[in-house]
Amino acid sequence: MAWEFTDDRGVTVRSEHRPQRVAAYLRAGAGLADLGVVPVAVFGSGHDGDRPDPAKWGPDAPASVPYLGAAGALDEERLLSERPDLIVDVTYDGKHAYAVDDGAAERAHLPVVALSVAGEVPQARLLERFAELAVALGGRAEEGADRLAAAEERLRSAVLRAPGVRVLALSPAGEERVHLARPLAWPELRRLVDLGVRLTDPGEEGGVNWRTTGWGKAVGLTPDLVLSDARGNAEQPAALAHLPAWRTLTAEAPVLPWNPELPCSRRAVAAFLERLAGALEGLARPA
Known part of the structure; x- marks a missing residue:
């Protein structure tokens, strides 16, 4: 069965099958994990260091999920070794993914879904969109x-x-x-x-x-x-x-x-x- 999801940049990602292995920006990955979609790997932004920021990853995030580094220092070889079939990020401007480098995603031949966390987005809508993505990825919507x-x-x-x-x-x-x-x-x-x-x-x-x-x-x-x-x-x-x-x-x-x-x-x-x-x-x- 074909799978597709349109993100908040207006980009539609299509696949022959529902993605099973998601790599995600820390904040997005923590939200998905709360909704039953545990990433196979996470990465940080330009503000992050060589360890995941506990504030973004969350106190209950799975400790076994590998951290691939921050934007600009993303370990692309490690990313490929985790065999993701989708990258999930956030966007602040509705045009660009925030944390993952476009070049890194292209070199890895990986599609990117980015959901908006911009100031003008009502919080209820932000949470709804992540719940919609979680359901599309096989997770649950109503947690919490x-x-x-x-x-x-x-x-x-x-x-x-x-x-x-x-x-x-x-x-x-x-x-x-x-x-x-x-x-x-x-x-x-x-x-x-x-x-x-x-x-x-x-x-x-x-x-x-x-x-x-x-x-x-x-x-x-x-x-x-x-x-x-x-x-x-x-x-x-x-x-x-x-x-x-x-x-x-x-x-x-x-x-x-x-x-x-x-x-x-x-x-x-x-x-x-x-x-x-x-x-x-x-x-x-x-x-």
């Missing part, structure tokens, strides 16, 4: 749906019990700089806004997804809760403990790990919403 619905309801309730709490999402870039996230540039953050979370916008200056600035700007926004980038390419709280601005920022604001590249599955999103709801519940005013 009930848990996600319950997590969203819990978060709505937590917001109502902690009115006015200001939440700032950021990615530490060292002692001098910090990237402040634009809430509407990330599907996950946009969904938090939809659920009532008061996310702080860092202002118009800077790039599309982030405003890169000094720590003084972050301190001046006086958040009540900080979402700090948990990925390996960001500075982590333990490395910032000596920084006066970080100590001031977090003196009264709890810090919650935030992954801008969550595994693309309902279960992963639900787990994050549960943690955020718990943090807001801790900030709730006494009844």
Whole structure:
């Protein structure tokens, strides 16, 4: 039976048989694994190193899946040795796959499916598309749906019990700089806004997804809760403990790990919403 799937670039991949061996970008592969499609190999992006980033691969990802390296340093010989028949990636611009090099895919004669994780894509649509791909690859679609619905309801309730709490999402870039996230540039953050979370916008200056600035700007926004980038390419709280601005920022604001590249599955999103709801519940005013 013929198999085909049209990705979010408008590219249709066709095969005589359903692909059985998928190589995937870490984030995409973690989402597929949650939906019953375990990749035969995974690879990173240009931000990654020689080991898989735990934030992208997820704490429950199968340890036996080999990591082929990051974009630009992808071990093409190893890729071929795993005998994949499909590569799954993400796209931010709707035109190009993000992590896999076009040349590497062409040299390996492997088709690429890329699903959009751009900021304007509603999170529900993002998750739906990965579920559609998982089903097309023989996986399951509804894994985590009930848990996600319950997590969203819990978060709505937590917001109502902690009115006015200001939440700032950021990615530490060292002692001098910090990237402040634009809430509407990330599907996950946009969904938090939809659920009532008061996310702080860092202002118009800077790039599309982030405003890169000094720590003084972050301190001046006086958040009540900080979402700090948990990925390996960001500075982590333990490395910032000596920084006066970080100590001031977090003196009264709890810090919650935030992954801008969550595994693309309902279960992963639900787990994050549960943690955020718990943090807001801790900030709730006494009844």
